[in-house]
Amino acid sequence: xxxxxxxxxxVIRNIPPGRVxxxxxxASHAGSPRGARQVARLLHSMxxxxxxxxxRVINAQGKISFQDTDNRLSQTKLLQNxxxxxxxxxxxxxxxxxxxxGHDAF
DNA sequence: TTCATGACCGTAG
DNA sequence: ACTACGGCCATGA
Numbered sequence: 352x353x354x355x356x357x358x359x360x361x362v363i364r365n366i367p368p369g370r371v372x373x374x375x376x377x378a379s380h381a382g383s384p385r386g387a388r389q390v391a392r393l394l395h396s397m398x399x400x401x402x403x404x405x406x407r408v409i410n411a412q413g414k415i416s417f418q419d420t421d422n423r424l425s426q427t428k429l430l431q432n433x434x435x436x437x438x439x440x441x442x443x444x445x446x447x448x449x450x451x452x453g454h455d456a457f
Numbered sequence: 458t459t460c461a462t463g464a465c466c467g468t469a470g
Numbered sequence: 471a472c473t474a475c476g477g478c479c480a481t482g483a
Contacts (some may be wrong), residue, residue: 354482374465378479392480395464397477408464416464425466429464 359390360397362452366407369434370450371443373411380452391416406430407450414443432447 358381366372366384374387379410383389398405406429410416415437419424427437 356480375467378465383479385461385466386480388463388478389480391464393460396481398464405464411466418464422464423467 355383355386356393357391358382358388359393360401360403361391362410363394363403363405365452366404366450368404369447369448370409371409371430371435373409373413373445374401374416375411376449376451377408387411390406407415407433409443412445413445415443416440 355378359377360380362372362377374390375384377390378384378386381390385454392406394403396404397403406426415423415426417426425439428435430443435443437443
């Protein structure tokens with residue numbers, strides 16, 4: 352496993368409830384600004400094995416990346432449960448809910 | 458090692 | 471606003 356992957360996992364686990372991060376953000380903080388896809392990949396792989404807050408990770412457009420209706424609804428539900436306002440289309444206000452590790456929002 | 462793939466991102470029409 | 475294309479890089483066969 353690459354160091355990048357481990358860092359990405361740490362960053363993801365560091366996301367506080369009620370906040371979200373984009374793949375690109377996580378990748379950037381993990382050391383690879385262009386490694387957004389690897390973040391997605393590790394989430395897909397690790398979420399089932401580790402306890403990662405995968406639902407707090409969304410794409411740069413502030414929307415849920417899932418294509419499967421089931422998982423999409425699950426993520427929406429979880430986020431709403433944490434106090435994040437999610438539109439019917441899976442739209443989220445990044446300006447309001449984006450978590451910045453350096454800013455220490457928690 | 459090489460090839461193909463992916464819960465992405467940014468730019469262009 | 472939405473669709474299409476190319477680039478990115480770790481992972482698995």
